[in-house]
Amino acid sequence: MSRVINPDSVGKERTRLTKSIVLCIRELAKQTQVTPEAKDLASFIALALQAISEGIEVSVIAWEKRDYWVKADKFRMEWMWAGQLADKMKAAVLGDDWATIAMLMPQIASKFGKIVVSDNHRLGKPWTGAYTLLALHRKLQ
Secondary structure, eight states, X not given: OOXXXXXXOHHHHHHHHHHHHHHHHHHHHHOOSOOHHHHHHHHHHHHHHHHHHHHHHHHHHHHHHTTOHHHHHHXXXXXXXXXXXXXXXXXXXXXXXXXHHHHHHHHHHHXXXXXXXXTTOSOOOTTTTHHHHHHHHHHHO
């Protein structure tokens, strides 16, 4: 029996989400007013950071099975900020606190400084409808 290879691994999802966040930060920087698209952009950043944070533990499990404890702990510490900033972003977006969002954007952008997204990307607009999804997510909790 051959190995089963999952083409949609957590690492690839994390890479896609980080590139999408960089794209959202670029688009949000162009906004001059609070529009529905600006709310979608900020909401997508919050949801994407939360998804990254939730995927960290899945990535680390494989290393821990092989007794790479130091590598696993280092990886957890490198991405610990994602969950914290996701919570702050969610609270700011749902509370319509754009001053806090403006303060969080440089922090988030600095974490993704090395990520390059070309102008000819194939990501589309993944933030479309994210504000509705975030509001719905809050009601479910």
